[in-house]
Amino acid sequence: MTPQDASRRMRELCSLAPVVPVLVIDDISHARPLAAALVAGGLPVLEVTLRTPVALQAIREMALVPGAVVGAGTVLGARDVAAARAAGARFAVSPGATPALLAACEAEDMPILPGAATASEVMTLLDRGYDMAKFFPADAIGGAPALRALGGPLPQMAFCPTGGIGADTAAEYLALPNVICVGGSWIAPKGLVHRKDWRAIQSLAQAAKDLQPAGK
Numbered sequence: 001m002t003p004q005d006a007s008r009r010m011r012e013l014c015s016l017a018p019v020v021p022v023l024v025i026d027d028i029s030h031a032r033p034l035a036a037a038l039v040a041g042g043l044p045v046l047e048v049t050l051r052t053p054v055a056l057q058a059i060r061e062m063a064l065v066p067g068a069v070v071g072a073g074t075v076l077g078a079r080d081v082a083a084a085r086a087a088g089a090r091f092a093v094s095p096g097a098t099p100a101l102l103a104a105c106e107a108e109d110m111p112i113l114p115g116a117a118t119a120s121e122v123m124t125l126l127d128r129g130y131d132m133a134k135f136f137p138a139d140a141i142g143g144a145p146a147l148r149a150l151g152g153p154l155p156q157m158a159f160c161p162t163g164g165i166g167a168d169t170a171a172e173y174l175a176l177p178n179v180i181c182v183g184g185s186w187i188a189p190k191g192l193v194h195r196k197d198w199r200a201i202q203s204l205a206q207a208a209k210d211l212q213p214a215g216k
């Protein structure tokens, strides 16, 4: 898959809803009901981080939920790409981007949302043919003002900012012309997941789906 095709696919997926829930699953029994609640709330694109022993199995199970488009997060290298692909992940997300990671995704036909935090990192991705990236860790590196500033000289790169974003700040990012969607874990907080409060999570998803860009 070419970088251009990968970015086109990621732009399509990121256009399906304003928020991509970032999920850390440590109990496999949570996978299906959690995905069902998020999809029912209007957030079909789900990122399951490869940070727990059951993450790959969770991707497999969540992919069976009608309407869910499940990808793998925390994809750091070729081994993760192969494992994510075998589990049925439809896309990969990474906090950064290395030549080896990008080459693996291109070879394995895995659309990737690579991470970038600086102008040079954005330029490196643009040089390779990518025009959709994750801005990470968004809040810690300057938030919406930093992303707005990057959009001045580099308007051709679109972003999904992630990292430290919450219900209170998401709208500010969504108002930027270079933001298609935002990512975050606030839609599926640990406490609610452990209490299996799927109804509350569905409500959080619904509120996130209905987010209006600030000032628009």
Ligand SMILES: O=C(O)C(=O)C[C@H](O)[C@H](O)COP(=O)(O)O
Residues within 6 Å of the ligand: 022, 049, 073, 074, 075, 093, 094, 095, 136, 162, 163, 164, 165, 183, 184, 185, 186
């Ligand atoms: O795992 C990855 O690929 C990451 O880059 C990290 C995630 O994007 C953050 O964990 C988002 O989580 P919050 O800041 O809690 O919304």
